[in-house]
Amino acid sequence: MGDSGDAVTARWLQSAGLQHLAASSAAGGSGGDYRGGMAGLGGAGAGSMLPSLLMQGYGPQSIEEKQRLYMLLRSLNFNGESAPGSMSEPYTPTAQSFGGGNSVESFYSPELRGDLGAGLLDLHAMDDTELLSEDVASEPFEPSPFMPKEIDDEDEDLTSGSQQVPVDNYGLVTSEKESTARENNVAKIKVVVRKRPLNRKELSRKEEDIITVHDSSFLTVYEPKLKVDLTAYVEKHEFCFDAVLDEHVSNDEVYRETVEPIIPIIFQRTKATCFAYGQTGSGKTYTMQPLPLRAAQDMVCLLHQPVYRNQNFKLWLSYFEIYGGKLFDLLSDRRQLLMREDGKKQVCIVGLQEFEVSDVQVVKEYIERGNAARSTGSTGANEESSRSHAILQLAVKKHIVVKDTRRLRDRDANEAKNTKAVGKISFIDLAGSERGADTTDNDRQTRIEGAEINKSLLALKECIRALDNDQIHIPFRGSKLTEVLRDSFVGNSRTVMISCISPNAGSCEHTLNTLRYADRYFIMSK
Numbered sequence: 001m002g003d004s005g006d007a008v009t010a011r012w013l014q015s016a017g018l019q020h021l022a023a024s025s026a027a028g029g030s031g032g033d034y035r036g037g038m039a040g041l042g043g044a045g046a047g048s049m050l051p052s053l054l055m056q057g058y059g060p061q062s063i064e065e066k067q068r069l070y071m072l073l074r075s076l077n078f079n080g081e082s083a084p085g086s087m088s089e090p091y092t093p094t095a096q097s098f099g100g101g102n103s104v105e106s107f108y109s110p111e112l113r114g115d116l117g118a119g120l121l122d123l124h125a126m127d128d129t130e131l132l133s134e135d136v137a138s139e140p141f142e143p144s145p146f147m148p149k150e151i152d153d154e155d156e157d158l159t160s161g162s163q164q165v166p167v168d169n170y171g172l173v174t175s176e177k178e179s180t181a182r183e184n185n186v187a188k189i190k191v192v193v194r195k196r197p198l199n200r201k202e203l204s205r206k207e208e209d210i211i212t213v214h215d216s217s218f219l220t221v222y223e224p225k226l227k228v229d230l231t232a233y234v235e236k237h238e239f240c241f242d243a244v245l246d247e248h249v250s251n252d253e254v255y256r257e258t259v260e261p262i263i264p265i266i267f268q269r270t271k272a273t274c275f276a277y278g279q280t281g282s283g284k285t286y287t288m289q290p291l292p293l294r295a296a297q298d299m300v301c302l303l304h305q306p307v308y309r310n311q312n313f314k315l316w317l318s319y320f321e322i323y324g325g326k327l328f329d330l331l332s333d334r335r336q337l338l339m340r341e342d343g344k345k346q347v348c349i350v351g352l353q354e355f356e357v358s359d360v361q362v363v364k365e366y367i368e369r370g371n372a373a374r375s376t377g378s379t380g381a382n383e384e385s386s387r388s389h390a391i392l393q394l395a396v397k398k399h400i401v402v403k404d405t406r407r408l409r410d411r412d413a414n415e416a417k418n419t420k421a422v423g424k425i426s427f428i429d430l431a432g433s434e435r436g437a438d439t440t441d442n443d444r445q446t447r448i449e450g451a452e453i454n455k456s457l458l459a460l461k462e463c464i465r466a467l468d469n470d471q472i473h474i475p476f477r478g479s480k481l482t483e484v485l486r487d488s489f490v491g492n493s494r495t496v497m498i499s500c501i502s503p504n505a506g507s508c509e510h511t512l513n514t515l516r517y518a519d520r521y522f523i524m525s526k
């Protein structure tokens with residue numbers, strides 16, 4: 001106990017690798033003109049400049065520092081149990097914390113749902129080291145419970161022979177009861193959170209996993225914090241969503257939870273949008289890339305059902321990218337595309353190549369081709385991929401049989417006119433947004449890109465909010481992204497948002513931003 005508090009603090013910080021804080025703390029001790037609170041710090045007592053330094057922004061800056069501080073805090077003030085209720089005091093309750101009871105009922109109460117005030121996503125580039133790799137696209141498919149059972153030839157004959165399936169003038173099934181029930185079972189907006197595992201780099205740095213998924217719908221984030229008097233504490237943040245998927249969940253299960261229930265209603269004139277967002281490296285691309293392939297498999301399967309086959313339904317695929325407010329066709333040598341509105345105020349992307357696809361292998365080839373175009377177009381592959389929104393669309397169209405022989409001669413020219421859109425699903429791998437502080441390191445172009453990304457994420461948020469409030473005016477002109485998605489926002493639409501989060505302590509701030517962003521949608525959708 002012979003050491004001054006500042007010397008003790010300095011030694012702790014030094015051992016935790018926070019040298020710049022240690023030096024400042026030691027200097028403060030010798031000056032002796034500042035005496036902060038003595039509480040916390042393992043009972044050693046530490047008058048110090050550290051609180052003020054932390055307040056002045058001298059706190060841990062890098063992930064490593066944050067992680068070391070987190071480890072330090074754990075060894076000082078709490079025992080490192082991550083389970084709820086095991087936190088040592090002091091513990092600061094937040095608007096979203098459970099309180100003592102931890103009852104699920106109290107969790108759902110509006111008082112504990114947190115406020116709606118946070119601003120734009122504040123995500124930034126983090127560690128995107130490859131995790132123990134997995135070929136995401138090659139996971140085997142399992143049969144879907146949402147899909148109609150395979151009908152054998154006998155059944156098929158019975159169905160087509162009986163001619164009892166009523167159809168509307170689109171040729172769609174009008175078994176009202178059945179389709180209404182299906183649509184009602186699929187929420188207008190569904191919010192799903194996916195936590196990725198710690199990656200190799202995070203594991204090698206012995207980073208802590210600060211997120212606990214309690215069951216399939218709620219999670220807790222344990223945020224390491226320091227009071228100004230250096231008392232270490234953990235702030236607990238509880239969140240509830242339609243679904244929370246932990247690090248053990250496979251891409252196939254993600255598909256089942258998110259997209260699979262929507263597929264049948266795409267054939268019932270529904271337009272759906274599924275997008276992933278989160279900070280760079282949180283797993284957006286990993287999550288989004290396999291989804292269209294799985295969706296296409298189910299859609300092809302539905303197309304083969306007699307009711308749709310007889311109505312001449314076909315599946316079409318297109319894949320493009322929005323980069324810096326401009327559109328590029330990923331299946332046509334990154335040709336720049338123009339967006340126009342037709343007389344019926346329908347959005348048309350002039351020149352966008354659409355391909356009719358009738359088997360999954362072909363879909364896979366197109367997706368791979370598009371993905372390759374996305375990365376080869378970049379100077380630093382990851383940089384650009386995280387700075388563009390990639391949009392893959394699968395559209396169901398009804399082909400109208402042309403009986404007029406004169407028109408038949410000019411069949412190709414009339415192809416576009418001979419199809420009628422039925423439904424569509426868009427998969428959007430959103431760009432990760434920028435953290436304000438990072439932009440000082442970036443060049444002008446990078447900052448412009450960041451601003452564009454933030455603008456489009458904000459516009460997307462506004463559109464979904466308006467959509468959810470059933471507003472007449474949907475502000476889709478807020479960005480290229482929302483303009484392009486305009487027809488997916490109006491009429492009979494469904495939206496699935498997948499929030500991807502990183503579990504390490506160093507990403508805590510960004511993870512909380514992502515979760516708060518998702519939380520607002522979740523509240524809106526209730």
Ligand SMILES: Nc1ncnc2c1ncn2[C@@H]1O[C@H](COP(=O)(O)OP(=O)(O)OP(=O)(O)O)[C@@H](O)[C@H]1O
Nearest residue numbers: 129130131196280281282283284285286385386432
């Ligand atoms: N759930 C997961 N399980 C295993 N590995 C994952 C998971 N999520 C992400 N990864 C891995 O983490 C790394 C980063 O993921 P990914 O590229 O999808 O991030 P991102 O959010 O799309 O980043 P960016 O915004 O830069 O495009 C990849 O190596 C990916 O394989």
